[in-house]
Amino acid sequence: MFSKACEYAIRATLLVASHSLMDERVSVKDIAEATASPVAFTAKIMQQLNRCGILYSVQGKQGGFEMTKEQMQATKLSQIVTLIDGDRVFTGCGLGLRECNALKPCPLHERFSSVRGELKAMLDETTVLDLALGLKDGLTFLRT
Amino acid sequence: MFSKACEYAIRATLLVASHSLMDERVSVKDIAEATASPVAFTAKIMQQLNRCGILYSVQGKQGGFEMTKEQMQATKLSQIVTLIDGDRVFTGCGLGLRECNALKPCPLHERFSSVRGELKAMLDETTVLDLALGLKDGLTFLRT
DNA sequence: CAGAAAAAGGATAATTTTGTCCTATTTAAA
DNA sequence: TTTAAATAGGACAAAATTATCCTTTTTCTG
Ligand code: FES
Ligand code: FES
Numbered sequence: 586m587f588s589k590a591c592e593y594a595i596r597a598t599l600l601v602a603s604h605s606l607m608d609e610r611v612s613v614k615d616i617a618e619a620t621a622s623p624v625a626f627t628a629k630i631m632q633q634l635n636r637c638g639i640l641y642s643v644q645g646k647q648g649g650f651e652m653t654k655e656q657m658q659a660t661k662l663s664q665i666v667t668l669i670d671g672d673r674v675f676t677g678c679g680l681g682l683r684e685c686n687a688l689k690p691c692p693l694h695e696r697f698s699s700v701r702g703e704l705k706a707m708l709d710e711t712t713v714l715d716l717a718l719g720l721k722d723g724l725t726f727l728r729t
Numbered sequence: 730m731f732s733k734a735c736e737y738a739i740r741a742t743l744l745v746a747s748h749s750l751m752d753e754r755v756s757v758k759d760i761a762e763a764t765a766s767p768v769a770f771t772a773k774i775m776q777q778l779n780r781c782g783i784l785y786s787v788q789g790k791q792g793g794f795e796m797t798k799e800q801m802q803a804t805k806l807s808q809i810v811t812l813i814d815g816d817r818v819f820t821g822c823g824l825g826l827r828e829c830n831a832l833k834p835c836p837l838h839e840r841f842s843s844v845r846g847e848l849k850a851m852l853d854e855t856t857v858l859d860l861a862l863g864l865k866d867g868l869t870f871l872r873t
Numbered sequence: 874c875a876g877a878a879a880a881a882g883g884a885t886a887a888t889t890t891t892g893t894c895c896t897a898t899t900t901a902a903a
Numbered sequence: 904t905t906t907a908a909a910t911a912g913g914a915c916a917a918a919a920t921t922a923t924c925c926t927t928t929t930t931c932t933g
Contacts, residue, residue, distance in 0.1 A: 586730060586818060586821075586823060586845075587823070587825075588920075588921090589825065589920075589921065589922095590920080590921075592823075592824050592825030593825070595824055595837070596824055596825070596835075599836055612878090612879065612880085613879080613880075614879090623921080623922055623923080624922095624923090625922065625923055625924075626921065626922050626923080628880075628881085628882095629881095629882085629922095631880080632880080632881065632882075635880090635881095642879095642880060642881090643879090643880085643929095643930090644879065644880050644881080644928075644929045644930065645878075645879060645880075645928090645929045645930025645931055646876095646877065646878040646879060646929085646930055646931035646932070647878075647879080647930080647931055647932085648878080648879045648880060648929080648930070648931085649879075649880085650880090662837070674730060677730075679730060679731070679736075680736050680739055680740055680871070681731075681733065681736030681737075681740070682870075682871075682872065682873060683873045684873070689870050689873070690869050690870065691740075691869060691870060691871065692743050692860035692861070692863055692864050692869040692871070693739070693806070693855070693860060694869065696851050696855060697851070699851075700844070700847050700848045700851050701730075703844050703847060704844045704848075707840050707841075707843075707844055711837070711840060716836035716837060717836075719836055720836050725834050725835060725836040725838065726826075726833050726834065726835060727824070727826075727835065727836070728826065729826060729827045729828070729833070732890075732891090733890075733891065733892095734890080734891075756908090756909065756910085757909085757910075758909090767891080767892055767893080768892095768893090769892065769893055769894075770891065770892050770893080772910075772911085772912095773892095773911095773912085775910085776910080776911065776912075779910090779911095786909095786910060786911090787899095787900085787909090787910085788898075788899045788900065788909065788910045788911080789898090789899045789900025789901060789908075789909060789910075790899085790900055790901040790902070790906095790907065790908040790909060791900080791901055791902085791908075791909075792899080792900070792901085792908080792909045792910060793909075793910085794910090874933100875932100875933085876931105876932085876933085877930100877931085877932085877933100878929100878930085878931080878932095879928100879929080879930085879931095880927105880928085880929075880930100881926100881927080881928070881929090882925100882926090882927080882928095883924100883925090883926085883927100884923100884924085884925085884926100885922100885923080885924075885925100886921100886922080886923070886924090887920100887921080887922070887923085888919100888920080888921070888922085889918100889919080889920070889921085890917100890918080890919070890920085891916100891917080891918070891919085892915105892916080892917070892918085893914100893915080893916070893917090894913105894914085894915075894916090895912105895913090895914085895915095896911100896912090896913085896914100897910105897911080897912085897913100898909100898910080898911075898912100899908100899909080899910075899911095900907100900908085900909080900910100901906105901907090901908085901909095902905105902906085902907085902908100903904100903905085903906080903907095
């Protein structure tokens with residue numbers, strides 16, 4: 586469904602958010618540990634998330650990553666997916682035709698575009714804050 | 730969403746089905762041309778589809794691939810997906826946790842498993858015959 | 874100020890997925 | 904019976920994704 590990079594990005598963002606709710610800053614090392622992700626790969630993803638303003642970083646000793654509550658409210662899951670994987674999962678043809686076009690539909694178009702629309706709606710309606718709250722309260726988890 | 734191999738598999742199966750409805754046999758070359766897929770890669774996929782009985786092949790000159798109407802009715806899209814990509818798209822965690830477990834859910838579990846269930850239901854309810862009919866009638870397409 | 878901890882970023886490596894090539898086998902038709 | 908067209912299948916190659924390593928820069932702390 587999503588690439589590994591995208592899964593790591595969402596997990597990392599949610600971890601940073603849940604810690605920011607408790608006014609804690611987290612390092613890449615912390616993030617990788619808490620989300621069971623490879624450290625250096627996660628570091629690259631954090632750079633992308635920082636560059637596009639989904640969260641922010643503090644360099645130097647005692648540095649790490651944080652999010653403001655505004656960032657948590659403003660960031661929809663769909664934005665993270667689009668940033669990392671592009672919009673193919675939201676707009677592409679389920680059978681891989683070059684474009685999904687209702688005027689020249691693939692055999693699965695009608696059924697697939699409906700499900701794809703629900704996926705998009707779900708990710709558009711879900712903010713980082715929505716998910717970070719359950720994580721902070723220990724109701725949900727980011728690793729086994 | 731699906732791998733390239735899986736997209737090719739579905740497109741190829743639907744092409745064979747629509748031709749079988751007109752009592753025509755199709756070669757790998759025909760399939761690759763009609764679905765805009767790489768020939769040799771498609772050939773490998775056809776072998777898988779044949780081995781597991783989704784369709785059948787006839788070797789030798791004038792050979793090719795065909796499906797019986799029974800095969801078309803019996804084959805659900807979900808079977809082709811599972812054959813090529815496995816069942817991760819139907820059962821896996823949206824955030825990539827090792828297993829999707831409602832007792833230790835990821836933050837997206839509730840919302841994701843709902844959409845994933847609709848995808849599965851859609852592919853379970855759709856047979857190759859369902860889709861081949863529109864293709865035969867020129868209402869849907871397998872390439873741009 | 875010096876040293877250490879941490880992010881930034883470039884280069885490279887491993888793995889998986891996708892795609893190609895070539896040979897053997899099967900079968901219809903000339 | 905020979906030839907040609909087609910699938911079967913193994914080996915290999917290219918590309919994309921995932922992952923690691925190493926150096927530089929920043930900034931806190933002693
Ligand atoms: S054309 Fe295939 S999903 Fe729209
Ligand atoms: S645990 Fe993540 S989707 Fe179920």
